[in-house]
Structure formats: C-alpha cells, structure tokens
Amino acid sequence: xxxxxxxxxxxxxxxxxxxxxxxxxxxxxxxxxxxxxxxxxxxxxxxxxxxxxxxxxxxxxxxxxxxxxxxxxxxxxxxxxxxxxxxxxxxxxxxxxxxxxxxxxxxxxxxxxxxxxxxxxxxxxxxxxxxxxxxxxxxxxxxxxxxxxxxxxxxxxxxxxxxxxxxxxxxxxxxxxxxxxxxxxxxxxxxxxxxxxxxxxxxxxxxxxxxxxxxxxxxxxxxxxxxxxxxxxxxxxxxxxxxxxxxxxxxxxxxxxxxxxxxxxxxxxxxxxxxxxxxxxxxxxxxxxxxxxxxxxxxxxxxxxxxxxxxxxxxxxxxxxxxxxxxxxxxxxxxxxxxxxxxxxxxxxxxxxxxxxxxxxxxxxxxxxxxxxxxxxxxxxxxxxxxxxxxxxxxxxxxxxxxxxxxxxxxxxxxxxxxxxxxxxxxxxxxxxxxxxxxxxxxxxxxxxxxxxxxxxxxxxxxxxxxxxxxxxxxxxxxxxxxxxxxxxxxxxxxxxxxxxxxxxxxxxxxxxxxxx
Amino acid sequence: xxxxxxxxxxxxxxxxxxxxxxxxxxxxxxxxxxxxxxxxxxxxxxxxxxxxxxxxxxxxxxxxxxxxxxxxxxxxxxxxxxxxxxxxxxxxxxxxxxxxxxxxxxxxxxxxxxxxxxxxxxxxxxxxxxxxxxxxxxxxxxxxxxxxxxxxxxxxxxxxxxxxxxxxxxxxxxxxxxxxxxxxxxxxxxxxxxxxxxxxxxxxxxxxxxxxxxxxxxxxxxxxxxxxxxxxxxxxxxxxxxxxxxxxxx
Amino acid sequence: xxxxxxxxxxxxxxxxxxxxxxxxxxxxxxxxxxxxxxxxxxxxxxxxxxxxxxxxxxxxxxxxxxxxxxxxxxxxxxxxxxxxxxxxxxxxxxxxxx
Numbered sequence: 008x009x010x011x012x013x014x015x016x017x018x019x020x021x022x023x024x025x026x027x028x029x030x031x032x033x034x035x036x037x038x039x040x041x042x043x044x045x046x047x048x049x050x051x052x053x054x055x056x057x058x059x060x061x062x063x064x065x066x067x068x069x070x071x072x073x074x075x076x077x078x079x080x081x082x083x084x085x086x087x088x089x090x091x092x093x094x095x096x097x098x099x100x101x102x103x104x105x106x107x108x109x110x111x112x113x114x115x116x117x118x119x120x121x122x123x124x125x126x127x128x129x130x131x132x133x134x135x136x137x138x139x140x141x142x143x144x145x146x147x148x149x150x151x152x153x154x155x156x157x158x159x160x161x162x163x164x165x166x167x168x169x170x171x172x173x174x175x176x177x178x179x180x181x182x183x184x185x186x187x188x189x190x191x192x193x194x195x196x197x198x199x200x201x202x203x204x205x206x207x208x209x210x211x212x213x214x215x216x217x218x219x220x221x222x223x224x225x226x227x228x229x230x231x232x233x234x235x236x237x238x239x240x241x242x243x244x245x246x247x248x249x250x251x252x253x254x255x256x257x258x259x260x261x262x263x264x265x266x267x268x269x270x271x272x273x274x275x276x277x278x279x280x281x282x283x284x285x286x287x288x289x290x291x292x293x294x295x296x297x298x299x300x301x302x303x304x305x306x307x308x309x310x311x312x313x314x315x316x317x318x319x320x321x322x323x324x325x326x327x328x329x330x331x332x333x334x335x336x337x338x339x340x341x342x343x344x345x346x347x348x349x350x351x352x353x354x355x356x357x358x359x360x361x362x363x364x365x366x367x368x369x370x371x372x373x374x375x376x377x378x379x380x381x382x383x384x385x386x387x388x389x390x391x392x393x394x395x396x397x398x399x400x401x402x403x404x405x406x407x408x409x410x411x412x413x414x415x416x417x418x419x420x421x422x423x424x425x426x427x428x429x430x431x432x433x434x435x436x437x438x439x440x441x442x443x444x445x446x447x448x449x450x451x452x453x454x455x456x457x458x459x460x461x462x463x464x465x466x467x468x469x470x471x472x473x474x475x476x477x478x479x480x481x482x483x484x485x486x487x488x489x490x491x492x493x494x495x496x497x498x499x500x501x502x503x504x505x506x507x508x509x510x511x512x513x514x515x516x517x518x519x520x521x522x523x524x
Numbered sequence: 525x526x527x528x529x530x531x532x533x534x535x536x537x538x539x540x541x542x543x544x545x546x547x548x549x550x551x552x553x554x555x556x557x558x559x560x561x562x563x564x565x566x567x568x569x570x571x572x573x574x575x576x577x578x579x580x581x582x583x584x585x586x587x588x589x590x591x592x593x594x595x596x597x598x599x600x601x602x603x604x605x606x607x608x609x610x611x612x613x614x615x616x617x618x619x620x621x622x623x624x625x626x627x628x629x630x631x632x633x634x635x636x637x638x639x640x641x642x643x644x645x646x647x648x649x650x651x652x653x654x655x656x657x658x659x660x661x662x663x664x665x666x667x668x669x670x671x672x673x674x675x676x677x678x679x680x681x682x683x684x685x686x687x688x689x690x691x692x693x694x695x696x697x698x699x700x701x702x703x704x705x706x707x708x709x710x711x712x713x714x715x716x717x718x719x720x721x722x723x724x725x726x727x728x729x730x731x732x733x734x735x736x737x738x739x740x741x742x743x744x745x746x747x748x749x750x751x752x753x754x755x756x757x758x759x760x761x762x763x764x765x766x767x768x769x770x771x772x773x774x
Numbered sequence: 775x776x777x778x779x780x781x782x783x784x785x786x787x788x789x790x791x792x793x794x795x796x797x798x799x800x801x802x803x804x805x806x807x808x809x810x811x812x813x814x815x816x817x818x819x820x821x822x823x824x825x826x827x828x829x830x831x832x833x834x835x836x837x838x839x840x841x842x843x844x845x846x847x848x849x850x851x852x853x854x855x856x857x858x859x860x861x862x863x864x865x866x867x868x869x870x871x872x
Contacts, residue, residue, distance in 0.1 A: 211829070
C-alpha cells in the first residue's frame, strides 16, 4: 500500500500556472485556426506570467514556508520567491520582445533561401509554437533555482534547456548562423549536463541521497573514507552548473549562441537563464556543499578571476554587437561569482545573498533593454550587427543612441546607474568577509570592471563622435511593445541607480531567511 | 563468482565497443558499437539487482533511442564518414590527453575509495523491484515525474516545429498531373508514361538490374544512374549497361 | 565489486568525453554524449546497491526519460542543419526515388 504524496499546491502555484499555460498553448496550436493563434497566445502567455507574479507576491505577503514542498523536492523559500519574481518580470519583457517583430522563421522546415521559404514568407506563415516553448523554458527557469534535490534540478535543467536549444535555431535572418548556434548550444549543453549527472552520481554515492539537505547532513557527519567521491563529484557538478552561467573556461558557447539566436530569445537567455542558473549555483554550493566551502572556494576563486578577465578582455576585440554583449555577460558572471564565495556565518551569508539578488535584478533588466535596442537598428538584411554600422548613430537618432549608451554605462557600473549599486552590493559583502584572498579578488574585479568600461566607452565614442555613413542603418520606429520594454528597462536602470533602497530592502528581506536548510 | 565472470566479460566487451564508437570512421558502425555498450550495460544492471532498469534500458535505449539514431543516419546518408582533417591543430592530441588524464584521475580516485561491503538491495527488493521503484517514483519523486511530462511535450512540439511542413498550396490532383504530363509531351516530346521499373522482363528483379525492352535490349530509362556510376568506379559494371550509357555521360 | 563497476563507468564516461572532443560528425558526437549518460546510469545503479537504497535506480530511470526527450530534440536539430548544408547536391539522394 502506497500512501499518497502530499503536494503543497499553493506554494507551487506559480510553477503550475506557467506549465498549465504552456500546455494550453500546445492545445491552441492543435485546435485553433491559424489566424487566431497569435491573438490567443500573446494574452495567454502574458496573463500567465502576470498571474504567476501575483501569486509570488501573495505568498511573500502571507509568509514564506520553512519546509520544502512536494515531498521535499522543491524549496519555496525567501530567495526562491525573490528569484521567481525577478525571472517572471524579465520573462514578461522578453515575451513582449518575442511578440513584437517578425524575428522568427516562417517555416523552420524549409531550407533557407529556397522557394518554399519565400512562399511561406509571402503567405505570412509563422511559428506560433514559440510561445508555448518559451513558457516551458520559463517554467524550467523557475524550477531550476528552487530544486531541493539534484534529480529535480537535473530535470529542471533539461526542461529549461531543451526549448531554448530549439528557439535558438529559429532566427528569421542569417539562418545558417542561427542553425549552427542551435547545434552548438545543443551539443555543448548535452555534454555539460552529462557532467552534471556524473557529479550527481558521485555525490549520491557519497551521501546515499541526492537531497541537498541530506548531502548537507552527511557532510556534517563526515568520515566514512569516501571523501574522494565528494571531491570529484563536486568538481563535476560544478562543471555542469558553471557551463550554464557561462563561466570561463566553459564560456565558449555563449558568444556563438547569443549571436546566432533570435534577439528576443537572446534577451531571455541573457536575463532569465542567468538568474535561474545563479540561483541553482547558490543552492548547490551553499545548501548542499556549504560545510565544504574550503574545498571548492579555491577553484571557484580561479574560475571567477578567469571569467571576469576573459570576459572583459575578449570583449574588446569583438566587432559584432551581440557578441560584445555576450562577452559582457560573461564578465558579469565573473563578478557575480565573487559574491558566491563570500560565505561565512549567518549574517554574512544574508549580506552576500542580498547583494547577489540585487545584482541579478539590475543586470537582467539592463541587458533586456540593451538587446531590445539591438532589434531596432536595422540594415536591409536584418539587424545591423556589425559595430562599424553603429558609427554615428548618435547623430542620426540621438535618443536611441543615448539610451544605448546609458545601458552600456550601467553595464560598466558608473554611479547613478543601477549597475553601480549592484556591483557595490556584491563587492561590499565580499570585503565584509575580511579575508585577504577574497578582498584581492574584489580588487581584481574592480580592475576588470575598469577594463570593461573601456570598451563600453569605445562603443559610445563610436556612436557619438564619428560621422554617420551615407548608407547607414535605419532605426525603425519601435512598436508599443518594444518601446515599453526599452522604457521600462531605462526607467528601472535609473530608478535603481538613484533610489536602490526599496529593492535592496526587498532583497535583504528575502535573503534574511536564507535558503531552507 | 558468476557475477565476477559476467562483469569481466562485459567490461571488456563494453570498453572495446566504446573505443570502437570513438574510433570507427563510419557512423553506422559507431551506432552499432553504441548498441553493444547499451546491451552490455543492461546485463550489468540485471546482475546488480535492477531487473526493471535492465528491461527499460533495452526497450528505451536499444529499442527507441538507437533506432532513432539509425533512422537519422539513413536519412542523412550512411556514407557520411568523418573527415580526418583537424580544424584546430593538435586538438585531437590534447583531447585524448585530457580524456586519459580525466579517466586516470577518476579511476584512481574512485578506485582508492575503500567501500564498506555493499549494503545490497535484498531488503528493499523483498517486495519486488518494480513495486519498490513505483513507490519512490509516485511519492518522493512524484514532482520530478510530473515535470518530465513538460520535457516530453517539448520534444514532440520541437520535432513538429523543425520537421513538419505546412502545405501552403492545394495538392495537385491526379487529373492535373496527368494533364501536365501530356502538355509536356506535346511541347517537349517527353514520354507521358511512367519510367520502366528495374528488372522488368529481366531474369532477376533487383534495383541494379535494368529492364529489358521486348526485343531483349536494355531499356536505358530504367538504368539506375547512381548505382551505375558506383559500379563503373568499382569496375563491376555490366558491359551491356556500360555500352548503353556510353556517349551520354560524357 | 563496487569499485570495479565504478572504474568501468569512469572509463566509459572518459571514452565518451574523448569522443565528443575528437569527432566531427554531429551525430557521432551526440552518440558519445549518450555513452556518457549511460556511464552515469551505471554509476547510479552501482551506488544504489552499495548504499542499499533504491533511489539510484529511480534516478537512472529518470535519466533514461530525459535522454529520450533529448535525443528527439537533438536529432531534429541535426537533421534540419543537414538539410540546409547539403541542399546543393540533391542528385546523390536519387537512390530512394526508385
């Protein structure tokens, strides 16, 4: 006789709403006539995101549960709710971008450049499947940082990744590049998830369970002569997770994939996936392996240093605007990793966690805004991807170039932008630990930020102080959705740069309870 | 004792098959090698008190996954053997070095761990392997089980997106096709009847056997050009076929 | 015996890893990834017996489900890119037309 499992439906409601909406989306694909599909999908997707966000707020107000839900698989705690809220907001703006322009192929099965594809374009065919696929990916993103055991984390990783592999290959222009990005992302992603899985296997061998809390308890007991399993397992689990956040030396996929994917999807990956993956990194390294920090911190130190240096230096040589933003994302992952190592006793952990959460919000919002602007600057063949094409944009459309310059300054972390306070919050927590090795890393991070600022400023100079070429790119008039995205991102970047306190307070409140332990 | 023998036999088989997967140039051999590894692992699962997994391994991996691989290989061309040109110099060498170092590290690390005697699954499996698994899947891991449905839906939807072509125009009817053929006959003199199939009137019926005309000559229309070209390269082409094709290909 | 099984699984995993890095054909690379996943499953099953709880077998079961879904997506992507790249020479595929 099996006793029925107890499932806390209220705690899991945001997840269930997203998955439910995705499944309804699939049914819409199956049964709604072609001309109606888009009209159903867009409100359905946006409403489900809003609904899930409302439920997250409701839960925050009603009090955060202190035990894991769904038989111990999903931990809905303070940080999870904060991360969920962040991901839902970022997904909402990304979906506005997805909805906005014809960024996707009319028919993925048609060979690029064939008569069939042209016919599909003139007929106005469209893959409305991108909405349910995006919802599945968002559902995976929500589950990934909330997973309380390594099995569900692995499943969530795949639920998040599989739709993204597909969506990467659906760019309407530069099809070959897009398909190549899809294959690369898929093969490398599958490779890295094999490492994640082997690490899981070794930790299971060590602890006898894949439950994060179980591993923590086993670590506290210690002994048993199987520490080798723990060490190798931690390393391999780390490879899988660090790949997802694009830390060096596992960063190679990021520029290629960001460049090839349709820009709205790039925005979703650069914001949502990064936030989700960082949540998962924190949960694994703080909750499960928290008692083992002296073992993983030296390696993490090296990875963080390498990541920020590689991200900042390689960005300088880039000529493609999306590749440049990808390298900037790599550098930011390095800065965020600094905060992951700032663990100590409880108060210190809360400080580091709140800093990281705040940084993730600011970076996510700014990066969506930057990618939204990239969609607006067009050449006849699509987006004006080459940096040289952006020369003199400040003279042609000063407003747009000004906004882009503002986002770049936020990436660089100039005061009065949100990026400044994000970096400040993370670095402050690292210095507060008072360990020389971590303070040294903060110094390195500040130097790397300065180097990164150099290439951001170079782009700004290019936009404002060189003459526009006669056949330069056109700036399309943004639709209401894109204007909303750009406006929202710009507003948030300013607001968080001038009055960061409300969100900082929120992050602190979320971080105070720490993860369920 | 029985387990030790099984292990050593299958360990040798699976490692050599895995090496074969990495080093054989033809993709089909790779797929078959992978099938061998999967079958050996299925037996090893059965030996280790996991009869259900052994069955699932055979059904899902060798039955479904391998078939899908072979299907795709046939679709994209069996001949597509790997090029041996290195795109990054020294990459292959360093990959092998890194892989061997990794294997040595893990094998030595794991090999040096002193395990307590295996706890064994006798007690857990007492009620039967499948009921015990079912209990865990539907209680402790029930949410993971539910979430995998999202994966399966994604897979189905994704395959549809990438492979399904919407028909954008009406399919031509038999009548239209037939009319088109006769128009072509009138304009260009193309034969409106279908091509003769291979092997018609011949002694044997095979794809490489051209059809014969009533007077015993070979019908040029029925010669499979692809096979003929291959046979010409190999030097095994039927001289009569070669004669028919001569003067045309050049 | 646990050690034996684990060393075998590590070897298979490493061979798969080498294959991913060495091979150029996308389908073969993907097969090597599958080999790595199989090696993981062997480790799970072995540890299940070592630890005396059946969780490892459940995880191996889930890995198989996930791998099946991944194969569908992966092969669909690979077929799409193959169709694009090869589009110039259709005459070589005339064998199936007869």
